[in-house]
Amino acid sequence: xxxxxxxxxxxxxxxxxxxxxxxxAVEKGEILSIIGPNGAGKSSIFNLxxxxxxxxxxxIFFEDQDITEQPAYxxxxxxxxxxxxxxxxxxxxxxxxxxxxxxxxxxxxxxxQELLFLPSVRAGEKLHRRRVEQVxxxxxxxxxxxKLISGLPYGVRKVIELARALCSEPKLILLDExxxxxxxxxxxxxxFWIRDMKTELGITVLMVEHDMTLVNRVSDRVIALNYGRVxxxxxxxxxxxxxxxxxxxxxx
Amino acid sequence: xxxxxxxDYEDDITLFPHSGYIVTYGVLxxxxxxxxFVLSSYIVSQLVFVFIYATVGVGLMILTxxxxxxxxxxxxxxxxxxxxxxxxxxxxVPFPVYFLVGGLLxxxxxxxxxxxxxxxxxxxxxxxTISFAFIVEEILARWESxxxxxxxxxxxxxxxxxxxxxxxxxxxxYLCLAVLFLTIIGTLNLLRSPTxxxxxxxxxxxxxxxxxxxxxxxxxxxxxxxxxxxxxFAGVLFAHKxxxxxxEMFTLQLSIEFIIVILIGGAFSPHGAVLGxxxxxxxxxxxxxxxxxxPVIIAGIAATFGADSITAGKIHGNVAAIASANGLKGxxxxxxxxxFVLFEPLGLYGRWLKIKLFFQLFPLYKRATFKRQKIxxxxxxxx
Numbered sequence: 001x002x003x004x005x006x007x008x009x010x011x012x013x014x015x016x017x018x019x020x021x022x023x024x025a026v027e028k029g030e031i032l033s034i035i036g037p038n039g040a041g042k043s044s045i046f047n048l049x050x051x052x053x054x055x056x057x058x059x060i061f062f063e064d065q066d067i068t069e070q071p072a073y074x075x076x077x078x079x080x081x082x083x084x085x086x087x088x089x090x091x092x093x094x095x096x097x098x099x100x101x102x103x104x105x106x107x108x109x110x111x112x113q114e115l116l117f118l119p120s121v122r123a124g125e126k127l128h129r130r131r132v133e134q135v136x137x138x139x140x141x142x143x144x145x146x147k148l149i150s151g152l153p154y155g156v157r158k159v160i161e162l163a164r165a166l167c168s169e170p171k172l173i174l175l176d177e178x179x180x181x182x183x184x185x186x187x188x189x190x191x192f193w194i195r196d197m198k199t200e201l202g203i204t205v206l207m208v209e210h211d212m213t214l215v216n217r218v219s220d221r222v223i224a225l226n227y228g229r230v231x232x233x234x235x236x237x238x239x240x241x242x243x244x245x246x247x248x249x250x251x252x
Numbered sequence: 253x254x255x256x257x258x259x260d261y262e263d264d265i266t267l268f269p270h271s272g273y274i275v276t277y278g279v280l281x282x283x284x285x286x287x288x289f290v291l292s293s294y295i296v297s298q299l300v301f302v303f304i305y306a307t308v309g310v311g312l313m314i315l316t317x318x319x320x321x322x323x324x325x326x327x328x329x330x331x332x333x334x335x336x337x338x339x340x341x342x343x344x345v346p347f348p349v350y351f352l353v354g355g356l357l358x359x360x361x362x363x364x365x366x367x368x369x370x371x372x373x374x375x376x377x378x379x380x381t382i383s384f385a386f387i388v389e390e391i392l393a394r395w396e397s398x399x400x401x402x403x404x405x406x407x408x409x410x411x412x413x414x415x416x417x418x419x420x421x422x423x424x425x426y427l428c429l430a431v432l433f434l435t436i437i438g439t440l441n442l443l444r445s446p447t448x449x450x451x452x453x454x455x456x457x458x459x460x461x462x463x464x465x466x467x468x469x470x471x472x473x474x475x476x477x478x479x480x481x482x483x484x485f486a487g488v489l490f491a492h493k494x495x496x497x498x499x500e501m502f503t504l505q506l507s508i509e510f511i512i513v514i515l516i517g518g519a520f521s522p523h524g525a526v527l528g529x530x531x532x533x534x535x536x537x538x539x540x541x542x543x544x545x546x547p548v549i550i551a552g553i554a555a556t557f558g559a560d561s562i563t564a565g566k567i568h569g570n571v572a573a574i575a576s577a578n579g580l581k582g583x584x585x586x587x588x589x590x591x592f593v594l595f596e597p598l599g600l601y602g603r604w605l606k607i608k609l610f611f612q613l614f615p616l617y618k619r620a621t622f623k624r625q626k627i628x629x630x631x632x633x634x635x
Contacts (some may be wrong), residue, residue: 076465088460090521093452096264098448101453105465107446111474114445115438121445123267129261145348168464 001026001060003204004172009058010075011044018044020228021058025061026172031198031205033215036225036238037248042208043085044228046174050075052084083161085177085208091150095160098149099135102167103128107245110125135166139193155186162193166201173197175207177216191217211238224248265442275462284429288422296425298537300493302529303428307526309433309513311482317519318448319475320455321369327382328388329480331502332358333487338405338497339398347410355485362480366473385507392499406497407491419493423522428489435482436522442478451475490507505582512585516592518599527600539581547572
């Protein structure tokens with residue numbers, strides 16, 4: 001059985017088939033990229049996995065557990081974290097509190113304990129803080145700890161969003177266009193981090209990406225989508241040579 | 253300028269980042285503790301109102317400032333606290349018991365308001381909370397067997413530890429101060445814990461909060477309940493301070509006053525609630541001043557510039573008519589809200605921070621430091 005599996009996943013908005021019975025599997029410890037032209041249904045698949053939309057039909061399995069009916073807030077608890085295409089950070093909070101929200105699934109303190117800030121809460125806070133610090137070090141974010149998100153440049157926000165996802169210590173991470181809006185140098189850093197996530201932290205990566213250089217550099221396998229359907233699946237070079245993929249991009 | 257060298261994670265958690273805080277707040281607390289013995293009884297009485305309004309302000313701040321759920325129904329929560337105190341008092345229930353019951357009951361009602369509010373956002377939520385406030389007001393007026401309807405209810409002086417604490421005594425002042433103090437400490441503790449961060453996360457992006465594992469519905473209801481409970485506690489004190497309560501005291505105008513408290517003070521810190529409370533309590537004496545003295549002063553100025561006694565008398569009459577016009581208070585509130593939203597969205601406390609920074613950084617202060625930039629429009633598709 002695969003680590004993560006989508007079976008005949010469909011999402012219809014009225015007559016529009018955003019995702020049309022897509023099936024794929026992710027093996028533990030691999031980096032799988034989803035590519036495709038605009039409107040191919042890539043982000044919709046992510047929104048289905050993180051339960052922002054309920055699927056019209058189909059099932060999603062993670063570690064052999066059916067997660068199709070789980071409420072959205074429990075997905076993070078299972079160990080699936082995600083980033084967003086258009087950056088959904090908590091703008092009016094500091095980077096530290098943003099990252100600490102990423103630790104939410106690991107906190108177990110009760111409201112009354114927090115009102116009194118009992119030693120157990122304090123100990124928990126320190127533990128969270130230590131874990132957050134490891135992520136800060138991993139992604140070189142030391143300069144921004146107490147900075148408000150609303151004052152930070154786009155490239156940094158993109159990295160902070162990745163950091164917030166890593167703070168939840170996920171087993172599977174969903175990256176929605178990690179390189180969009182980044183310059184060449186920042187994209188280079190991003191590709192190193194994605195590979196380090198796999199090798200050092202042992203996280204399985206599922207990512208949507210347009211930048212083919214990044215896809216080629218990091219992916220183990222690639223899925224190409226168009227009009228909500230899978231066109232091709234395989235190694236990066238195989239998928240790029242696939243006639244249907246070439247047709248979808250060049251309109252042959 | 254002070255540089256802070258953090259050497260421990262404790263430095264980020266502590267409420268007092270450096271010794272300056274302890275000195276400042278220590279002096280403030282010492283002053284407040286001796287105030288009943290040095291200040292006039294009128295000012296002490298006004299301070300009690302400041303404490304009660306500030307307590308409500310902190311409660312509303314948790315809901316509106318930190319969780320991002322607007323409410324114009326907090327007068328109703330205050331009323332529930334006040335009426336449960338007045339009602340239970342008739343059966344000789346001791347103060348600590350009905351104080352707790354008043355707060356917790358209001359908290360439960362707050363949670364019940366929170367559930368339908370889960371589906372509403374922004375202006376629709378405001379309308380829903382207004383309707384809730386009207387429903388409560390109407391119930392208080394009609395449910396005569398419990399609330400005595402429009403006749404109102406008399407609230408006896410409270411009994412604590414076998415002594416009678418009258419509403420003007422220093423003991424009552426200390427009680428209100430203690431409630432405000434504990435409310436602020438509890439709120440600060442909450443804000444440095446996972447729950448407080450979850451509130452802020454919901455305010456800034458519900459989608460992201462959910463994807464980080466925050467149960468958005470649960471935390472919204474929690475926020476409503478906490479906010480209402482704090483307001484309920486304040487309501488018990490409010491009832492005792494006024495010694496008489498009736499439904500027409502808990503109108504929409506009171507809810508608006510609470511919004512003004514946090515809007516003018518600054519909705520991002522308990523400091524703001526206190527500053528806003530001072531402001532709102534000072535408005536009434538200010539209006540009295542307008543009514544009594546302003547016409548005389550203006551007429552006097554006119555006279556010095558050579559107006560004859562008849563013209564001066566006319567000016568006096570006109571100014572007096574304006575200053576004592578009905579609804580002047582509402583108009584002033586409106587103008588104040590508009591001006592603050594336009595020119596000082598961070599409120600009085602935000603202004604204070606700017607002044608402080610100006611002197612700390614002098615001469616290098618940049619106006620843009622506090623300007624919130626919104627460069628990238630967030631995706632609305634995932635709503």
